[in-house]
Amino acid sequence: MKDSAMYIPTYDDMLAAHTRISPYIHRTPVLTSSYLNELTGAQLFFKCENFQKAAAFKVRGASNAVFGLSEDEARNGVCTHSSGNHALSLSYAAGRRGIPCNVVMPCTAPQAKKDAVIGYGGTITECEPSTTSREAVFAEVQAATGGNFVHPYNDPRVIAGQGTCSRELMEQTGGVDIVVAPIGGGGMISGTCLTLSNMAPETQIIAAEPEQADDAYRSFKAGHIIADDAPDTIADGLKVPLKDLTWHFVSNHVSDILTASEDEIVEAMKITWKRMKIVMEASSAVPLATILKNKDWFAGKRVGVIVTGGNVDLDSLPWIN
Amino acid sequence: MKDSAMYIPTYDDMLAAHTRISPYIHRTPVLTSSYLNELTGAQLFFKCENFQKAAAFKVRGASNAVFGLSEDEARNGVCTHSSGNHALSLSYAAGRRGIPCNVVMPCTAPQAKKDAVIGYGGTITECEPSTTSREAVFAEVQAATGGNFVHPYNDPRVIAGQGTCSRELMEQTGGVDIVVAPIGGGGMISGTCLTLSNMAPETQIIAAEPEQADDAYRSFKAGHIIADDAPDTIADGLKVPLKDLTWHFVSNHVSDILTASEDEIVEAMKITWKRMKIVMEASSAVPLATILKNKDWFAGKRVGVIVTGGNVDLDSLPWIN
Structure with a gap:
């Protein structure tokens, strides 16, 4: 029997997780925005985990x-x-x-x-x-x-659970060419890799990360985990480092990691509030920020965007001083 | 042939409007919130016209x-x-x-x-x-x-169009006991009256109005239109007075008009942003403000709430000074 910390969750673990958790979670909606489609040249499908229980995919x-x-x-x-x-x-x-x-x-x-x-x-x-x-x-x-x-991300049970999100996304959209999700410790990205590498292996998986906490980007380029001590970014859900289990998925299945500056993240956050009328947290805006910054990469593609959460301090918004 | 300004739109006009406009509008979602259901004791169904094209039922x-x-x-x-x-x-x-x-x-x-x-x-x-x-x-x-x-509300074509919103609400929810909608000039309320008095005559229609622009409330109690000159309220979509056509519907089909203070409106607006993760404008929060203020009225009932729009200046939010 393997040590549980090293157990790599399987596609069947994800399917079992989906059955297990469905009484307690929302099958969150997928929203589209003709404005953002025009702006990016891509066809974007926002999987809205900000509407999830506790307002987060976690x-x-x-x-x-x-x-x-x-x-x-x-x-x-x-x-x-x-x-x-x-x-x-x-x-x-x-x-x-x-x-x-x-x-x-x-x-x-x-x-x-x-x-x-x-x-x-x-x-x-x-x-x-x-x-x-x-x-x-x-x-x-x-x-x-x-x-x-229950570790926040380096836990096979947690990764199998997070993988249910992209299963729903694929069912709800009929399939996409690319999925973009934020990366911090790598729980959501790992779940996405677990599900899509089995369910839709042709779908590219892009991780989106703040420039100011780009340890996953540097790890990906270096080929081994690089952990920063205390990165500072408005995307406060993305400050933590990769661990062995999430590194396994990132190093094996992620196509690339794109980064965005703090200003680009805030701009993407505000544009979704303004145009889509949804409240998403800064961490959730990092994927759109990278799409807006790399339009050529995404133009003409069907792109799934994981909106990871909506827990925001409404009394302190980053675009209001 | 009647003068067009006095023509009272019919249920068939609403049905024809729905067919005519459906290629150009969204069938907006109906959202629920277990938190707000617990808080109010009612079962609330939010018809989200903030997700409508141009972010408004209009x-x-x-x-x-x-x-x-x-x-x-x-x-x-x-x-x-x-x-x-x-x-x-x-x-x-x-x-x-x-x-x-x-x-x-x-x-x-x-x-x-x-x-x-x-x-x-x-x-x-x-x-x-x-x-x-x-x-x-x-x-x-x-x-x-x-x-x-095309008058903003005192126009039979406009009222017939607004009536399509509560038709969708009834279809999407399977019916409610009460519908609460904001009242300014009365276009949305009139459309709601037009549709529900035919489709679900047992459903009560409650209009919600800012205390500081309560001309419809005073009109309703007095039995004739009272128009204020320049009321001041954060619910800036609700400053305009009733006109003959909307007064026809309000006086014949509205069960009651409830009012809320500026603070109550802002609180209701913030609570929906915080808990439902949606961006609604102040005018749209007036119904929830009146429900929170009159819980006994709504407890145990299935209540439709028209979220009329989401056009907000994100740089100037009423709870941030």
Whole structure:
């Protein structure tokens, strides 16, 4: 039996995940915009995970992990460390199953995210905003609770769950030539690779990353994982590094990684709010930013765009000073 | 033959409008929110005309007027006066037919709205922000162009077009107990009355209005039209008064008119952005504001909510100072 951290999830794992999580997630809509099609010259299909439960695709992987536990495994609940959408999503899924969820969050995390975790029934233990503190506090919490650790992305259950998103996208669109998704730790991209390499191997997979947190881009070019210490970008869901499991998928199945500047990300974010009338977070705007920057690459193509989430602080928008 | 200004549009007019305009409009989605259902105790169905062409329901009535013209009538195009969504919508519809659209707008109208009119191919003539100036300038424009006048709401073609929205709502939801829509000049409410009084006469129709522009509320209580001179509200689509045709529908078919304060409107607007992840304009938030204020009225009911539009200045949001 393989060590679970090294287990590579399969297409069948994704199919099983989809059956398992479908009572707890939305089959989110795919939206189009004639304005953005004209602007880019491509035919864009936006898979709107900002309308997902907890307003993020991460509820797919979190739900797959939570509802895949045996009664025995679930007894002590789940635990994780995350300052973002995984914390909300795991709290939501655990709440639906009625088991405890312990989340280690940096004390600097936005109050809105903390409130959302608590609103879904999660318990927060705060740490300092450093890797050392997070790991030490998380070890204590896990030892004290005995909870099942659900990593935000480097977990085969999570990747299999995220893969359900592009399965729906392909069903809803009848197929696309390219899928573009943001890349941070690589959970969504890995799930996309898992699904499309089986379901539609001719479909190109492009990862989109902030220039200011381009560790995946540099890893991809170098052929090995490069992890930055503390990159700073408005796309706050994309600051974390690749890990062994996500590197496996990225290095084997991603066609290319494109990057965008902070200004380009904000511009793409604002244009979707203005023209599509949807609220997406900065991380979700990185794919459109790279498409707008590389129009020749996408012109004439059918392009799936994963809108990963919609958790935004409405009191502090990046285009308003 | 009746004078066209006094012609009361019929259910068959609405059905004909729906067939006529369907190539040019979206069948917009109906969204739900488990959070808002819990908060209100009602089952809410949001008919999202913020996702409509030109981001407003007004494209329904404008398209019905434009595409209902004979070749002869259409030769000189259309004209109107409007500082808001009707200007955009008529420009869009005229552009699709390939006929001129002349719009008289106050010089004080937001540049974003002027840009949108021009973007759709409309021609703007500016007036001073007063009724006197608007009427004088409009008379000149109409005389010079010979365009067919499409009033923003007091026009049977426009009302028949707006009525297509609640027909879709009823089809998409399988029926509701109550429909709540904003009221300004009364075009959307009149269309709703036209459709539902025939299609679902047991469905209550509630109009929602800003307290600070409550002329329709006072008209409804008094039994005759009361027009305010220049009401001031953040719900800028709802400042205009009822006219004879819309008063006919309001006085005969509306169950009641509820009002909300400016703060309540802004709160309802922000809550939909935050929880539903959609961009709606302030006028569109007035129905939810009145539902949140009168929960007992709506508890346990299936409630359709018309989200009338999504044209917002993203650089100036009412909850950010």
